[in-house]
Amino acid sequence: MNDTGRPRLTTLCYLERDGKYLVLHRTKKEHDENGGKWIGVGGKFEAGETPVECAVREVKEETGLTMLAPLFRGIVTFVSDEWGVEYMHLFTCTEFEGELSDCDEGELEWLPKAELLKKRMWAGDRIFLKALDERADFFSLKLRYVGETLVEHKFG
Numbered sequence: 646m647n648d649t650g651r652p653r654l655t656t657l658c659y660l661e662r663d664g665k666y667l668v669l670h671r672t673k674k675e676h677d678e679n680g681g682k683w684i685g686v687g688g689k690f691e692a693g694e695t696p697v698e699c700a701v702r703e704v705k706e707e708t709g710l711t712m713l714a715p716l717f718r719g720i721v722t723f724v725s726d727e728w729g730v731e732y733m734h735l736f737t738c739t740e741f742e743g744e745l746s747d748c749d750e751g752e753l754e755w756l757p758k759a760e761l762l763k764k765r766m767w768a769g770d771r772i773f774l775k776a777l778d779e780r781a782d783f784f785s786l787k788l789r790y791v792g793e794t795l796v797e798h799k800f801g
Contacts, residue, residue, distance in 0.1 A: 769788035787799050
């Protein structure tokens with residue numbers, strides 16, 4: 646949770662091309678809950694932003710790319726005994742422009758979807774990545790963690 650005790654509002658985006666996702670290997674930030682893991686790009690909402698505005702801004706800041714047609718795919722509610730509660734707004738995007746730039750949070754890489762699932766990530770990420778691949782509908786997913794162990798997950 647943030648210092649106000651409220652849940653964090655974030656976005657996570659997976660840019661897609663040629664059967665690959667653009668992902669971030671988080672290696673550069675200190676005290677990073679995602680340290681060493683492979684995740685999509687995104688971040689925290691700024692005051693007054695919509696989920697789409699946040700997603701577009703965060704992708705631009707972290708990758709140099711501008712999303713032209715982001716698809717709002719789902720809401721993931723993380724409940725963690727260590728990190729509090731987070732409502733993550735999940736996006737995919739196949740239409741974007743610009744030149745890929747370096748990211749100050751880690752290394753960006755285009756990975757085939759099957760290869761990404763073999764990388765170090767949160768257990769719940771594998772669940773929503775599978776849903777992104779298999780579902781066309783908007784979904785809601787709750788993930789509950791104790792430490793780094795996923796102890797509950799449910800759609801609905």
